Amino acid sequence: MDYNKSIDQKWQKYWLENRLFNMAVDKDMPNKYYCLVMFPYPSSELHVGHARNYVIGDAVGRYKRMMGLNVLSPMGWDAFGLPAENQAIKHKIHPETWTLKNIKRIKEQLASWGIGYDWDREITACLPDYYRWTQWVFLQLYKKGLAYRKEAFVNWCEGCQTVLANEQVVNGGCERCQTKVIQRKLRQWFFKTTAYAQALLDDIKLLENWPERVKTMQTNWIGRSEGTEIIFGVDGSDIKLKCFTTRIDTIFGATFLGLSYDYSLLPELIKNLPNKKEIEAFIEKVKNQSLSAKLVDSFEKEGMFTGLYAVNPFTGKKIPIWIANYILPGYGTGAIMCVPAHDGRDYEFAKKYNLPIIEVIKPNTEEPRAQSQELFEDEGILVNSGEFTGLASRQAYEKMNVFLEQKNIGKAAVNFKLRDWLISRQRYWGAPIPMIYCDKCGEVPVPEADLPVHLPKNVEFLPTGQSPLTYVEEFKNTTCPKCKGKARRETDTMDTFVDSSWYYLRYISPKNDKIAFVKEDVNRWLPVDQYIGGVEHAILHLLYSRFINKVFYDLGLVGFKEPFAKLFTQGMIVKDGTKMSKSRGNVVAPDYIIDKYGADAMRLYILFIGPPEKEAEWQDEGLQGTARFIQRIMRLVDTLGEYRDSDKTSDLNAIEKDLRRKIHSTIKEVTDDLEGNFQFNTAISRIMELVNQIYKGMQEGALRKSIYRQAVDTVFLLLSPFTPHLSEEVNSIMGNKGSILKRVWPKYDPAYLQADEFEIAVMVNGKVRDKLVVASGAAQAEIEKKVVELEKVIKFLEGKQPKKIIYIVNKMVNIVV
RNA sequence: GCGCGGGUGGCGAAAUGGCAGACGCGUACGCCUCAGAAGCGUAUGGGUAACCCCCAUGUGGGUUCAACUCCCACCCCGCGCACCA
Numbered sequence: 061m062d063y064n065k066s067i068d069q070k071w072q073k074y075w076l077e078n079r080l081f082n083m084a085v086d087k088d089m090p091n092k093y094y095c096l097v098m099f100p101y102p103s104s105e106l107h108v109g110h111a112r113n114y115v116i117g118d119a120v121g122r123y124k125r126m127m128g129l130n131v132l133s134p135m136g137w138d139a140f141g142l143p144a145e146n147q148a149i150k151h152k153i154h155p156e157t158w159t160l161k162n163i164k165r166i167k168e169q170l171a172s173w174g175i176g177y178d179w180d181r182e183i184t185a186c187l188p189d190y191y192r193w194t195q196w197v198f199l200q201l202y203k204k205g206l207a208y209r210k211e212a213f214v215n216w217c218e219g220c221q222t223v224l225a226n227e228q229v230v231n232g233g234c235e236r237c238q239t240k241v242i243q244r245k246l247r248q249w250f251f252k253t254t255a256y257a258q259a260l261l262d263d264i265k266l267l268e269n270w271p272e273r274v275k276t277m278q279t280n281w282i283g284r285s286e287g288t289e290i291i292f293g294v295d296g297s298d299i300k301l302k303c304f305t306t307r308i309d310t311i312f313g314a315t316f317l318g319l320s321y322d323y324s325l326l327p328e329l330i331k332n333l334p335n336k337k338e339i340e341a342f343i344e345k346v347k348n349q350s351l352s353a354k355l356v357d358s359f360e361k362e363g364m365f366t367g368l369y370a371v372n373p374f375t376g377k378k379i380p381i382w383i384a385n386y387i388l389p390g391y392g393t394g395a396i397m398c399v400p401a402h403d404g405r406d407y408e409f410a411k412k413y414n415l416p417i418i419e420v421i422k423p424n425t426e427e428p429r430a431q432s433q434e435l436f437e438d439e440g441i442l443v444n445s446g447e448f449t450g451l452a453s454r455q456a457y458e459k460m461n462v463f464l465e466q467k468n469i470g471k472a473a474v475n476f477k478l479r480d481w482l483i484s485r486q487r488y489w490g491a492p493i494p495m496i497y498c499d500k501c502g503e504v505p506v507p508e509a510d511l512p513v514h515l516p517k518n519v520e521f522l523p524t525g526q527s528p529l530t531y532v533e534e535f536k537n538t539t540c541p542k543c544k545g546k547a548r549r550e551t552d553t554m555d556t557f558v559d560s561s562w563y564y565l566r567y568i569s570p571k572n573d574k575i576a577f578v579k580e581d582v583n584r585w586l587p588v589d590q591y592i593g594g595v596e597h598a599i600l601h602l603l604y605s606r607f608i609n610k611v612f613y614d615l616g617l618v619g620f621k622e623p624f625a626k627l628f629t630q631g632m633i634v635k636d637g638t639k640m641s642k643s644r645g646n647v648v649a650p651d652y653i654i655d656k657y658g659a660d661a662m663r664l665y666i667l668f669i670g671p672p673e674k675e676a677e678w679q680d681e682g683l684q685g686t687a688r689f690i691q692r693i694m695r696l697v698d699t700l701g702e703y704r705d706s707d708k709t710s711d712l713n714a715i716e717k718d719l720r721r722k723i724h725s726t727i728k729e730v731t732d733d734l735e736g737n738f739q740f741n742t743a744i745s746r747i748m749e750l751v752n753q754i755y756k757g758m759q760e761g762a763l764r765k766s767i768y769r770q771a772v773d774t775v776f777l778l779l780s781p782f783t784p785h786l787s788e789e790v791n792s793i794m795g796n797k798g799s800i801l802k803r804v805w806p807k808y809d810p811a812y813l814q815a816d817e818f819e820i821a822v823m824v825n826g827k828v829r830d831k832l833v834v835a836s837g838a839a840q841a842e843i844e845k846k847v848v849e850l851e852k853v854i855k856f857l858e859g860k861q862p863k864k865i866i867y868i869v870n871k872m873v874n875i876v877v
Numbered sequence: 878g879c880g881c882g883g884g885u886g887g888c889g890a891a892a893u894g895g896c897a898g899a900c901g902c903g904u905a906c907g908c909c910u911c912a913g914a915a916g917c918g919u920a921u922g923g924g925u926a927a928c929c930c931c932c933a934u935g936u937g938g939g940u941u942c943a944a945c946u947c948c949c950a951c952c953c954c955g956c957g958c959a960c961c962a
Contacts, residue, residue, distance in 0.1 A: 745900035
């Protein structure tokens with residue numbers, strides 16, 4: 061039998077017509093399994109690197125279906141976003157036209173690979189029946205005070221006249237025109253993710269089936285740190301400066317105070333200073349030094365003394381107040397106490413500006429430290445610290461916090477690295493933020509009944525630094541929902557991560573035009589049982605989704621705290637060592653593969669290429685290998701008719717028994733591989749072993765029809781999640797009615813796993829010297845008697861008496877001399 | 878700098894305390910063929926004339942009858958975060 065395209069097409073049509081991947085959600089589903097693959101951004105057609113994601117999801121879904129679960133596998137499109145708009149600017153094609161065209165193409169591709177989805181549930185983020193509800197999500201947060209507007213610094217490119225996302229800033233410049241990016245203050249909408257920092261952190265422990273790596277990344281991103289808030293008075297002023305520190309034990313060594321350029325009280329502080337102009341110039345300079353992560357090492361620390369002094373509440377001494385470029389805006393209070401003796405950054409700064417360095421912590425160890433080592437950053441024992449001298453750092457934290465609290469000038473405090481989520485984009489191709497500004501009533505949310513706020517189609521795409529919506533008068537001008545007077549619409553759109561932060565809920569009721577999702581149905585089907593996607597979403601998408609889900613939980617809209625019970629992150633497929641991309645010209649298109657070898661060969665190779673969570677290098681030769689394997693198993697089908705079932709009642713011969721054992725052990729191992737961490741690569745290699753053994757048995761002419769049939773049937777059943785077209789075809793050739801998906805996943809019989817005999821290794825002092833065939837489960841005494849008579853053993857014993865003999869049943873025996 | 882992965886043949890890899898290299902690719906030789914392709918078979922970690930033996934899972938130590946696997950130290954690669962006080 062030859063494998064050709066018509067087989068693919070035949071079964072793809074069959075699955076669609078028989079609605080094998082459609083699932084009703086409105087009734088009780090005891091064995092529900094929500095299998096979700098991250099929906100793609102439809103930017104161009106998919107290559108084999110993308111394919112891995114969908115092939116894995118499909119294999120899991122098919123396997124779970126055969127295990128008797130009711131599997132929901134929906135698909136949709138994360139269809140808003142910058143690339144569509146850039147296409148519009150460059151090629152004068154409307155973002156919607158471009159996007160919908162891509163969606164059509166990708167849909168064809170997915171179908172041609174035999175990926176089964178419930179297409180009745182398709183959602184498209186850029187269409188009003190979806191973004192209406194994204195706007196609704198915004199309003200729910202707004203109602204709860206979790207969406208708010210404030211002035212914030214944003215990355216601004218003068219060249220492109222636009223705001224850039226952090227990811228679009230490369231080495232301090234614009235990724236497109238390399239112009240230096242500056243910080244500009246704009247009024248922006250935020251979601252208050254910080255209100256959920258602790259909950260997002262705490263509930264990571266509920267995510268038992270998430271990769272450790274992703275959990276660690278989220279933990280670090282949230283970045284909780286415990287420390288102390290301490291208030292410094294300013295000499296000759298009423299202003300109080302609040303600092304955050306994790307090392308209050310070093311307070312006696314604080315020799316200056318550092319402020320960031322955006323410290324809230326800074327303008328007031330310098331208001332009456334004679335050198336105000338100078339300071340303002342310095343602030344302006346620092347503000348536009350863009351802090352690109354990669355440049356940290358070479359980043360020159362700079363500061364300016366304000367002329368003012370703060371008072372250290374522990375020592376009563378005056379310490380100078382500096383403004384410094386290394387103090388991060390937006391973290392903690394923006395002001396820190398600086399201890400050069402015990403902080404590397406402060407040390408570097410103090411050296412440069414000749415500020416005093418006072419040692420207040422000594423190492424805990426006896427070992428003397430080199431004299432030259434002025435900097436010591438670990439915890440230790442306090443010295444030069446007044447009444448606290450002699451305490452260990454840990455004890456000092458507590459005592460000093462109590463001291464501060466008693467004097468009402470500080471307390472223990474917690475800080476997070478996590479910032480609020482800036483969702484405003486000065487862009488066209490996104491969901492309009494449903495807010496209206498009225499001169500009389502101020503900020504007014506669009507009433508839910510008025511949703512969606514339609515995105516107008518007819519706009520000019522010019523990079524002006526404003527959303528193109530700013531120039532659409534009929535969009536911008538509206539009436540106030542409260543006073544019916546003249547008002548303006550918000551012209552910014554939402555970050556596309558908002559669209560994707562709740563889509564997994566919408567799949568449950570994708571067509572409902574009354575409500576975003578039906579609570580009962582959602583509670584029945586979620587959390588998602590298996591979420592599959594790229595590790596590049598480990599932080600943003602997965603954190604935002606968790607955040608939105610938690611808000612919904614608190615609002616009583618959903619009954620689960622976490623949206624994704626189990627997460628699998630697949631590795632990238634690379635070519636020539638780098639990520640596939642059009643610009644590098646190393647993209648492998650699936651179409652020619654499908655033409656030449658069929659969809660199943662591509663699927664099988666993608667799954668066989670290596671552990672799915674790891675990066676893998678694409679090699680065309682490897683693909684030929686799996687194509688060859690497919691030819692090999694198809695020939696098994698041809699041979700099927702040649703076998704005569706002469707005597708099916710008679711006992712199996714030795715070779716047949718071996719084959720039966722192999723059938724059962726393969727079922728066991730493949731099932732274990734799939735139940736574990738999706739070890740498709742080893743699952744497939746085990747099936748290859750089974751096929752090799754069938755061939756061997758055939759060559760020896762020892763196989764009769766019934767065991768042969770059983771073996772072939774098992775091969776195709778076990779392969780069916782990976783090579784569904786082929787398995788369906790063979791299943792029907794073998795006389796089964798209906799889809800193989802409706803068949804039950806094979807079960808192994810433990811009684812058939814055990815062999816009668818084993819070849820065990822015979823070792824002397826841990827080195828293999830001989831082999832011995834023994835009956836299964838042979839007793840130690842029997843083995844001991846046999847091994848000492850072996851020629852090789854006698855040779856390596858060199859006449860000595862064995863001290864000990866270790867025997868592991870059916871595995872090995874080790875003679876220790 | 879901190880955190881998380883990882884380092885095994887010519888290549889993708891397997892083995893999580895019990896015979897290192899399953900399975901596949903590649904390569905070589907053979908069969909089939911007029912010939913080629915496909916297919917089939919055999920071999921394939923290194924040293925070696927040798928399936929006698931020795932060496933071999935990044936490096937060096939340790940635990941154990943037995944270590945790719947566990948422990949300690951170090952080196953290298955990848956990813957994430959990165960002046961978070």
